[in-house]
Amino acid sequence: MEKTKGTLYVVGVPIGNLGDITLRALEVLKSVEIIVSEDTRSVKKLLTHYGCGPKKLISLYKEVEVEKTYKVLKLLEEAKDVVFTSEAGCPLISDPGAYLVKEAHKRGVKVVPVPGVSSxxxxxxxxxxxxxxxxxxxxxxxxxxxxxxxxxxxxxxxxxxxxxxxxxxxxxxxxxxxxxxxxxxxxxxxxxxxxxxxxxxxxxxxxxxxxxxxxxxxxxxxxxTDKEESVLLKKGLSGLKKRIRELKKEGLKPKEIAKILAEEYNIPAKEVYQLITEG
CATH class of the missing domain: 3.30.950.10 (Tetrapyrrole methylase, C-terminal domain)
Structure with a gap:
């Protein structure tokens, strides 16, 4: 029975050392003719290094993510298999491609993970x-x-x-x-x-x-750590409490006071606010 839709392979690639590619990733890269990548230059370098042969390369970076997604989905719906990679590492970890993968799932396209290294x-x-x-x-x-x-x-x-x-x-x-x-x-x-x-x-x-x-x-x-927190508070606790009293007299609200004193004492506003509310 002829398949009606292609498969989307989400393939992890090296983050620097080309030797970190997996055997399975190489097998998929060699067998699939269409490769979509955040940066086609980096994937081309990888393909050349391992002799994967000529491929149809499609770039899918943030600015064209939605537009290119529909082009790729059309290929998948024409029963063509597609590889998706990021510029480096595991796809979708702070990289474009989430829209493509989610839309593929919605349309009943088979999505296959081919895991690899991640920074x-x-x-x-x-x-x-x-x-x-x-x-x-x-x-x-x-x-x-x-x-x-x-x-x-x-x-x-x-x-x-x-x-x-x-x-x-x-x-x-x-x-x-x-x-x-x-x-x-x-x-x-x-x-x-x-x-x-x-x-x-x-x-x-x-x-x-x-x-x-x-x-x-x-x-x-x-x-x-608890030790660091206590040192931080002890360092200027008396002066900090004095400034809280002064700013309260000026009619400032706790959140406003916390923001001002966080900058003055170089400590998180959360800690100052907690000190104010605890009295």
Whole structure:
């Protein structure tokens, strides 16, 4: 019986070292003629390296995601098999393609995962961070500091936070992280699997003083420990309480006071607000 629809293979590709491709991924890449990728240049390099032969390549990046999705769905509905990859790593982890995969499911297209390496799991596996209680993955943070603050201040405080960042934004982002979260222990994973790979335990304060970041970055930020919290509060508790009283006399509301003092004392607004409400 002739199949009526093609299969969409979601294929993980290396994040740097081409040797990290799986045997199954190579088998699929060699057998399927249509390959959709966030960056056709990177997948072409991979195909050439492993002699996968000529393929029909379709680029699907963020700006054309919806438009290209319908072109790919048409091919699938014509019973053509299609491979989807990201530029690097496991597709859909902070990459375009979710719309395509979801629409394929809706239309009854068979979607097959062909898993591979991810910088997220790669960084976590070599960090030594305790993960039994889970972690929070945020992908790339918003560009604006105010938007970053909204995201970070509403998170549970007892779980590690994992973010991706590009080298040209990292310097600014880490300074914002220090201001919003306070100093935290963190693990920097840079250029994973590549020649200049860097794995470094440090803290946000030290990292904020660094001038140059080269290559793609995965940053794991630990929760503040009880000891760190008590030191932070003891450091300026009497002065902080005095300022709270002063601002209350000026008629400011607790949230307004928390925002002002968070900036003055370089501590999270949540902690200041808790101190105000506890009296």
């Amino acid at each position: 997220l799991t790669c960084a976590l596996s070599v960090s030594g961070v305790e993960l039994t209680k889970g972690f929070i993955f945020l992908g790339f943070l918003p560009r604006k500091k105010t938007e970053q603050k909204k995201v970070l201040e509403n998170l549970p405080e007892n779980l590690p936070i994992v973010i991706f960042e590009s080298p040209h934004r990292m310097g600014k982002t880490v300074k914002n992280l220090l201001e919003i979260l306070g100093n935290r222990e963190c693990f920097l994973a840079r250029e994973l699997t590549k020649l200049h790979e860097e794995l470094l335990w440090t803290d946000l304060e030290t990292l904020a003083q660094r001038e140059n970041f080269l290559g793609e970055i995965t940053l794991i930020i630990l929760p503040r």
